[in-house]
Amino acid sequence: MSQAAAQTTLKVSHYLPPVHGLHTDFIEPWTEQVTKCTNGEVQFEIYPGGTQLGNVAKQQEQVLAGVVDIALGLQGIPRGRFPRTSLIELPFMTRDAGAASETLWEMYPEYLAPEYRGLKVLALFAHNGGLIHTADKKVETMEDMQGLRLRTPSPAVSQMLTALGATPQGLPPGEVYENIQKHVIDGTVFPWDPVKSFGLNEVLHYHLDAGAYTVPFFFVMNQRKYDSLPENVQACIDEASGASLEAKFGDWWDKWDAAGREEAVASGDVITHLTDAERERWREALQPTIDHYIQETADHGVDNAREIYERMRELLAEKQQDASS
Structure with a gap:
C-alpha cells in the first residue's frame, strides 16, 4: 500500500452528542468497518454535535459543498429540502423504526432520488413512533x-x-x-x-x-468525492451501507428508546x-x-x-x- 493511499482521510459530521447511540453504535463502527475493509487505506475524522461542523441545519450543505465528505442529518432542518421523503412524517404512518427505514430505502430509487442530487445516499432511516x-x-x-x-x-x-x-x-x-x-x-x-x-x-x-x-434522517456522501475514490474503497463503502445498514436501524432504535424510557420510569x-x-x-x-x-x-x-x-x-x-x- 502506498504512502499516498494510506493518507486518504474522510470527514464525517453529525449534530448529535458523542454519547448518542447514533454516534457510538452507528457512525463509529461504520467508519471502523470501512477502514478495516480498505486495510487502513481510508481513515475518518468524526465531527459530532458541539463541534464547528456539528450544526444540525448545515449537514446537507456541508456535504454538497465538500466541507465534509459524509454527514448524518435531519430531513426537516432546514425545512422544505426533502418534500418527498418528508411525507413519511404525516400522522399515524408508522410506529416502527425498522419498517420506516426499510420503506424509505426501498422507495429511494423510484420515488425519492430527485431530492438527493449531488449526493451518494448511504442510508435513509427514521425513528420509532414519537x-x-x-x-x-x-x-x-x-x-x-x-x-x-x-x-x-x-x-x-x-x-x-x-x-x-x-x-x-x-x-x-x-x-x-x-x-x-x-x-x-x-x-x-x-x-x-x-x-x-x-x-x-x-x-x-x-x-x-x-x-x-416519525421523522426521517439521511446519511449521505458527496457524490464527487465518492466517484474520485478507488474502486476498492467504493466497494467497501457500499458494503457497509445500503440494505445491510438499513436492517440494523430497527433494533438500534429499540435499544436507544428503551434506555430513555427506563430513565423516565x-x-x-x-x-x-x-x-x-x-x-x-x-x-x-x-x-x-x-x-x-x-x-x-x-x-x-x-x-x-x-x-x-x-x-x-x-x-x-x-x-x-x-x-x-
Missing part, C-alpha cells in the same frame, strides 16, 4: 393539547400539532432543555432516545406515548398511552391536515405526492405485518 413530552401537564386527550407550546422537528409535525390545538415551536434538539427550563415552551415531541441523550428527563415529567409521527415520571377511542379521534381530526399537506407538497412541484404517500402506507403496512407475524 411521544409528546411535557414538563408540568399530563396529556391524555386532544383537549389537553390546547395551547401547549411544543417543540416541533418539521413542517408536517407542526401542522399535526396545530390541528390538535397546540402551538408548534421550531427548535434544534440541543436547544430544547434550556427553553423548557425557562418556560419558553411547555414540552416537545421526540422518541424516547433523545430525551435521555439531551438530558431532558431532568425537565420533563409527563410522557404521552402517542406513536403519532426511574425518575418517577408519569407515562400515559392514547386509548383506542382517543387515537381514532385524533386520526379523524388530522385527516384534513394530511390531505392539505399532500396537496401543498404537490403544489410545490411534487406532482406525484399522493402516489408517494399511498406507496409509503402500502409498504409500511406490509413491513409491519411481516415484523409482527
Whole structure:
C-alpha cells in the first residue's frame, strides 16, 4: 500500500452528542468497518454535535459543498429540502423504526432520488413512533393539547400539532432543555432516545406515548468525492451501507428508546398511552391536515405526492405485518 493511499482521510459530521447511540453504535463502527475493509487505506475524522461542523441545519450543505465528505442529518432542518421523503412524517404512518427505514430505502430509487442530487445516499432511516413530552401537564386527550407550546422537528409535525390545538415551536434538539427550563415552551415531541441523550428527563415529567409521527434522517456522501475514490474503497463503502445498514436501524432504535424510557420510569415520571377511542379521534381530526399537506407538497412541484404517500402506507403496512407475524 502506498504512502499516498494510506493518507486518504474522510470527514464525517453529525449534530448529535458523542454519547448518542447514533454516534457510538452507528457512525463509529461504520467508519471502523470501512477502514478495516480498505486495510487502513481510508481513515475518518468524526465531527459530532458541539463541534464547528456539528450544526444540525448545515449537514446537507456541508456535504454538497465538500466541507465534509459524509454527514448524518435531519430531513426537516432546514425545512422544505426533502418534500418527498418528508411525507413519511404525516400522522399515524408508522410506529416502527425498522419498517420506516426499510420503506424509505426501498422507495429511494423510484420515488425519492430527485431530492438527493449531488449526493451518494448511504442510508435513509427514521425513528420509532414519537411521544409528546411535557414538563408540568399530563396529556391524555386532544383537549389537553390546547395551547401547549411544543417543540416541533418539521413542517408536517407542526401542522399535526396545530390541528390538535397546540402551538408548534421550531427548535434544534440541543436547544430544547434550556427553553423548557425557562418556560419558553411547555414540552416537545421526540422518541424516547433523545430525551435521555439531551438530558431532558431532568425537565420533563409527563410522557404521552402517542406513536403519532416519525421523522426521517439521511446519511449521505458527496457524490464527487465518492466517484474520485478507488474502486476498492467504493466497494467497501457500499458494503457497509445500503440494505445491510438499513436492517440494523430497527433494533438500534429499540435499544436507544428503551434506555430513555427506563430513565423516565426511574425518575418517577408519569407515562400515559392514547386509548383506542382517543387515537381514532385524533386520526379523524388530522385527516384534513394530511390531505392539505399532500396537496401543498404537490403544489410545490411534487406532482406525484399522493402516489408517494399511498406507496409509503402500502409498504409500511406490509413491513409491519411481516415484523409482527
